[in-house]
Amino acid sequence: MADQETPSATYEELAAIEDAFEEIDTEMIRKQYALSTPVYTKRAAVIAKIPNFWPLVIEQAPQEIDQFIQPKDSQILVENLTSFEVTRPGIAAESGPDSAGSGENPRSFKLRFEFKANDDFEDTVLEKSFWHRRAKDGWSGLVSEPVNIRWKTGKDLTEGLTGMASRLFEARRKTGDFENRGLQEYTALKKKVEHANGMNTSFFTWFGWVSSRRYVSAEESAEAEAKRAEAKGEDKSDGADPEAPDLENEELADDDQEVEVHEAGEDIAVSFAEDIWPGAIKYFTQAQEQEDMSDVDFEEMDDEEDSADEDAPVDIRGLVGASKPNGSRSVSGGAPPSKKRKT
Amino acid sequence: MADQETPSATYEELAAIEDAFEEIDTEMIRKQYALSTPVYTKRAAVIAKIPNFWPLVIEQAPQEIDQFIQPKDSQILVENLTSFEVTRPGIAAESGPDSAGSGENPRSFKLRFEFKANDDFEDTVLEKSFWHRRAKDGWSGLVSEPVNIRWKTGKDLTEGLTGMASRLFEARRKTGDFENRGLQEYTALKKKVEHANGMNTSFFTWFGWVSSRRYVSAEESAEAEAKRAEAKGEDKSDGADPEAPDLENEELADDDQEVEVHEAGEDIAVSFAEDIWPGAIKYFTQAQEQEDMSDVDFEEMDDEEDSADEDAPVDIRGLVGASKPNGSRSVSGGAPPSKKRKT
Numbered sequence: 097m098a099d100q101e102t103p104s105a106t107y108e109e110l111a112a113i114e115d116a117f118e119e120i121d122t123e124m125i126r127k128q129y130a131l132s133t134p135v136y137t138k139r140a141a142v143i144a145k146i147p148n149f150w151p152l153v154i155e156q157a158p159q160e161i162d163q164f165i166q167p168k169d170s171q172i173l174v175e176n177l178t179s180f181e182v183t184r185p186g187i188a189a190e191s192g193p194d195s196a197g198s199g200e201n202p203r204s205f206k207l208r209f210e211f212k213a214n215d216d217f218e219d220t221v222l223e224k225s226f227w228h229r230r231a232k233d234g235w236s237g238l239v240s241e242p243v244n245i246r247w248k249t250g251k252d253l254t255e256g257l258t259g260m261a262s263r264l265f266e267a268r269r270k271t272g273d274f275e276n277r278g279l280q281e282y283t284a285l286k287k288k289v290e291h292a293n294g295m296n297t298s299f300f301t302w303f304g305w306v307s308s309r310r311y312v313s314a315e316e317s318a319e320a321e322a323k324r325a326e327a328k329g330e331d332k333s334d335g336a337d338p339e340a341p342d343l344e345n346e347e348l349a350d351d352d353q354e355v356e357v358h359e360a361g362e363d364i365a366v367s368f369a370e371d372i373w374p375g376a377i378k379y380f381t382q383a384q385e386q387e388d389m390s391d392v393d394f395e396e397m398d399d400e401e402d403s404a405d406e407d408a409p410v411d412i413r414g415l416v417g418a419s420k421p422n423g424s425r426s427v428s429g430g431a432p433p434s435k436k437r438k439t
Numbered sequence: 440m441a442d443q444e445t446p447s448a449t450y451e452e453l454a455a456i457e458d459a460f461e462e463i464d465t466e467m468i469r470k471q472y473a474l475s476t477p478v479y480t481k482r483a484a485v486i487a488k489i490p491n492f493w494p495l496v497i498e499q500a501p502q503e504i505d506q507f508i509q510p511k512d513s514q515i516l517v518e519n520l521t522s523f524e525v526t527r528p529g530i531a532a533e534s535g536p537d538s539a540g541s542g543e544n545p546r547s548f549k550l551r552f553e554f555k556a557n558d559d560f561e562d563t564v565l566e567k568s569f570w571h572r573r574a575k576d577g578w579s580g581l582v583s584e585p586v587n588i589r590w591k592t593g594k595d596l597t598e599g600l601t602g603m604a605s606r607l608f609e610a611r612r613k614t615g616d617f618e619n620r621g622l623q624e625y626t627a628l629k630k631k632v633e634h635a636n637g638m639n640t641s642f643f644t645w646f647g648w649v650s651s652r653r654y655v656s657a658e659e660s661a662e663a664e665a666k667r668a669e670a671k672g673e674d675k676s677d678g679a680d681p682e683a684p685d686l687e688n689e690e691l692a693d694d695d696q697e698v699e700v701h702e703a704g705e706d707i708a709v710s711f712a713e714d715i716w717p718g719a720i721k722y723f724t725q726a727q728e729q730e731d732m733s734d735v736d737f738e739e740m741d742d743e744e745d746s747a748d749e750d751a752p753v754d755i756r757g758l759v760g761a762s763k764p765n766g767s768r769s770v771s772g773g774a775p776p777s778k779k780r781k782t
Binding site: 132135 | 448452453456457459460463466467470471474475478481482485486488489717720721723724
């Protein structure tokens with residue numbers, strides 16, 4: 097009954113419009129990055145002078161992140177986090193206006209956390225990259241490689257999960273099959289995750305996160321994007337609709353069972369990149385206002401703010417200004433929130 | 440104790456960075472608008488061929504909107520909404536790169552709903568503008584003028600609220616004081632709203648919304664922006680920090696008591712402009728998928744889809760294609776959701 101010769105509107109037309117919007121989004125991401133990078137650099141210089149800036153910001157983190165930060169996680173962040181940064185390696189690296197084939201997607205981003213030398217882990221830098229990639233079946237989204245935090249003896253808040261996730265990832269990389277389930281590292285992690293069953297909820301487990309579905313390598317993604325571009329050129333509908341990828345349900349269900357150490361890795365990552373990072377001053381101001389209201393005793397502060405020289409106690413009030421006159425007000429990082437207020 | 444001569448970091452520095460980010464945001468809004476307008480025009484041409492496109496999209500609306508759409512509202516939208524559009528009058532109108540003083544803010548937007556001739560109200564177009572304005576005390580946000588829906592006798596789902604809100608607004612405009620509480624229109628609306636106390640929850644009441652705080656006129660806003668620019672030039676802190684406007688708490692508390700017919704006017708407006716409008720094809724596709732799964736009988740459809748000629752019943756399946764072959768698939772608007780599925 098349907099007249100296939102002269103359809104009123106086709107899914108291809110809708111898909112072409114969505115593709116056009118996606119291209120605009122990509123251009124906007126690049127434009128935004130180019131415009132804001134100098135301002136972020138300026139911001140970094142200012143906030144470097146404010147003790148506890150990032151711990152205070154993260155203390156105000158939205159629910160997406162906050163619900164996963166336990167009191168012990170918070171203590172580590174407060175006492176040791178000195179710097180946080182978001183960069184987009186897919187933008188800095190690329191040469192042409194079209195990201196396809198020129199390396200990573202501009203939607204990919206890297207989160208960098210810097211810590212003081214501390215009692216819990218050997219690392220002073222933890223970097224986690226989130227790659228926006230396309231799988232050969234049409235799925236696209238963020239994937240990441242597990243970060244192996246080098247916990248000190250008896251200090252591992254993740255109970256071995258980040259290490260196990262890293263070892264499985266490396267073992268799979270060696271076999272060239274990122275879905276390999278025949279490895280002992282797979283069996284071990286699967287058993288551990290099933291046994292833990294949500295018991296381990298340390299924020300740091302998030303560093304072991306891989307994907308909401310399964311890992312997709314840069315090679316697979318490049319191939320899938322090339323195939324997709326080709327299909328579009330041939331005006332075929334298969335795979336041309338970004339909203340309806342050509343997935344087999346069985347395959348998807350199977351992939352969904354991939355062992356994963358953190359339930360909300362993508363939400364946390366996106367929240368860091370798109371909320372905490374651009375909104376840091378807003379969150380810091382919020383933290384200051386809460387502090388003003390709660391009448392915090394400045395004597396609670398210790399010398400942890402000075403990351404350059406831990407042996408020399410400093411007068412924090414003298415450094416950052418303890419009062420807020422109406423004129424040129426100096427900014428106090430304030431007392432670090434040594435305990436979660438919201439838990 | 441604090442060394443005010445050499446502060447580590449000042450609130451002014453943080454405010455200057457926030458200002459720089461805000462300027463970038465403004466530029467991004469303009470850029471996005473310029474790039475996407477031609478694609479929206481193309482989209483309008485395609486979706487004009489799809490019956491019930493906008494009702495199907497709004498049926499998938501996110502919680503911010505959905506929670507306020509009652510079954511009777513939904514029925515009116517499904518049976519009569521033929522077109523929806525978002526424009527930004529502050530961008531089209533302005534000449535220079537700086538919006539201050541060149542008319543409305545680029546963040547301002549206008550929502551336009553087109554309806555068939557219907558049994559409920561006389562209007563075939565309802566337009567509601569949301570102006571991003573700054574009050575003289577530093578507050579900034581969206582305000583709107585009430586839209587007086589011309590309900591047919593006995594059909595007013597808002598129980599007179601949109602009409603009363605409009606009359607109060609016009610009466611205040613005549614007195615030149617948008618905070619005037621000495622008017623009988625104010626007393627009447629206040630009494631009505633207090634009496635209703637959340638009883639009236641028709642979606643259409645939203646057309647009467649004014650502000651989350653109080654109305655701010657274009658004149659007040661222009662004056663406040665000019666004063667703010669001046670204060671920034673003089674490097675004064677008062678009013679220069681967009682996060683900490685110079686509000687007196689008493690005044691704010693008083694303003695918060697302004698009579699308002701809808702509790703969530705701003706959320707709904709923003710959701711329409713920033714979610715429904717750019718994501719319409721995604722929501723439409725979702726609606727199609729739900730329909731595929733629910734195995735809707737096409738015979739349920741009637742001739743309401745043809746707005747141009749209501750007297751001539753048409754074969755919807757013939758027009759839009761009832762099946763989805765793998766080749767060039769035509770798009771069916773599908774059965775209109777005549778009742779809320781989620782309520």
